[in-house]
Amino acid sequence: MSASSGPESRPSPAQVRRWRQYLADERAEGAVYRQLASRRTGEEREILLGLADAESRHEQHWRTLLGDQVGKPRRGDLRTRVLGRLARTFGGVFVLALAQNAEARSAYAHDADATDAMAADERVHGEVVRALATRGRARMSGTFRAAVFGANDGLVSNLALVLGVGATGISAGAVLVTGIAGLLAGALSMGAGEYVSVRSQRELLEASTPDARADEIIPDLDVGANELALVYRARGMEAAEAQEHAAGVIARVTAGQGVPDREVQSFEEIGNGWAAAISSFCFFASGALVPILPYLFGMSGLPAILLAAGLVGVVLLGTGAVVGVLSGAPPLRRALRQLGIGIGAAAVTYVLGLAFGTTVV
Structure with a gap:
């Protein structure tokens, strides 16, 4: 959808109030993500800073629509302010879960003054925060x-x-x-x-987890006739896929490349x-x-x-x-x-x- 009003037309007082609130909320949400990022390093930090940058894009959208009617900076809504305080004080999965819930309640999908891209962004932000919160959960x-x-x-x-x-x-x-x-x-x-x-x-x-020591006998298997493919079939592969995978493992071992690393299960x-x-x-x-x-x-x-x-x-x-x-x-x-x-x-x-x-x- 495209915005119903732009800088060239005078928005109604109700639109100005709503846009100013959106602007304040986007600024506050960006601050929340930056606060969370300050408590993290590496990949998670970069992801959270990326979300903060996206909120800045949305913030600019409302600034453009408001033009000279931006007015004095307003406070975000109560929910976002509480979220920001929690982010500064605690961080962690609790705040991420709150942020996930907040992203899911975005009004952009039903507001003609927000673009389709902004509504889609909010849905994506919810999934990003959900994935980050899942690690903590x-x-x-x-x-x-x-x-x-x-x-x-x-x-x-x-x-x-x-x-x-x-x-x-x-x-x-x-x-x-x-x-x-x-x-x-x-x-x-x-x-x-x-x-x-x-x-x-x-x-x-643990009883259902593949025995790591079983990989040690792969170099001793008969290259022409072995039951390695049956192992992969028992683990859920189709017959052709299991045969191909087993042949690849044997080829790697024969070439001296060692046994492929197997994912370690976590509980x-x-x-x-x-x-x-x-x-x-x-x-x-x-x-x-x-x-x-x-x-x-x-x-x-x-x-x-x-x-x-x-x-x-x-x-x-x-x-x-x-x-x-x-x-x-x-x-x-x-x-x-x-x-x-x-x-x-x-x-x-x-x-x-x-x-x-x-x-x-």
Whole structure:
């Protein structure tokens, strides 16, 4: 699309306001990428500086349209300003995930004053940032998964336990002891479960990884008759492709060029068993602590139950938003989903506790 107005025609006041905001946002986004680049070296630094240069091109587009109506420099929108502050303070995958989400919400595709190239640029920028963020997600995914699951399980399970037993009418002291027992039992169970889960997954994948020492026998194979092609067929190649690849490997070895380098598999996404176990234990315990805080401070009855539910609700909103940001999804939607699931499960347990308490009485 082409811009509907140019320097030769007077834009409307609404257009001027919108263009000035676009100009401020592009300037702020370019600053975010430069801040992120200042914390990196090598390839990632060059990529981020390239994104900053692209934002400068977009900035110039709006300067040209505004002409003498550029006005005083404006601040970017709140989202971009927060992103810039985070980039200066933290950097890392969290900010990249926020930037990915911001690029995906660009309004250029639906604005006649932005060009098709600018709208396409924003889509490409989103994919570039997604690829950069993926590297960080891969490094943290195993431990982060355990931390998030641990915290949410601690929040929801212990809230459900506290609400369930509290609804039966037992004393506040008994509720507190039950909550502490739930915290300890759940944290130990989660830690042990995560360790076994991660270790088992790594062992399964390691068992499926080609043996590096198998390459050592390639020079001793019979050049005319060998089963090397069967190895590649078993790994998924078609018969003709496997035969050709095997012949190429044998030819290299025969010519004294050595065995071709094989890609080394990494299990970064899975994480480390001990790290996952410790993370899961600590985060479950911290999550499970929240519902019993009112009882630790001497509260009892319905006020304690309502405060426990409120505290857990706030934390669930926070963890849901963090997961949404890191996954590049809308944080509010993820936060509300987390809240609904957690409070819904606890509410069911509370109703069952009420029914059980009534039956006992």
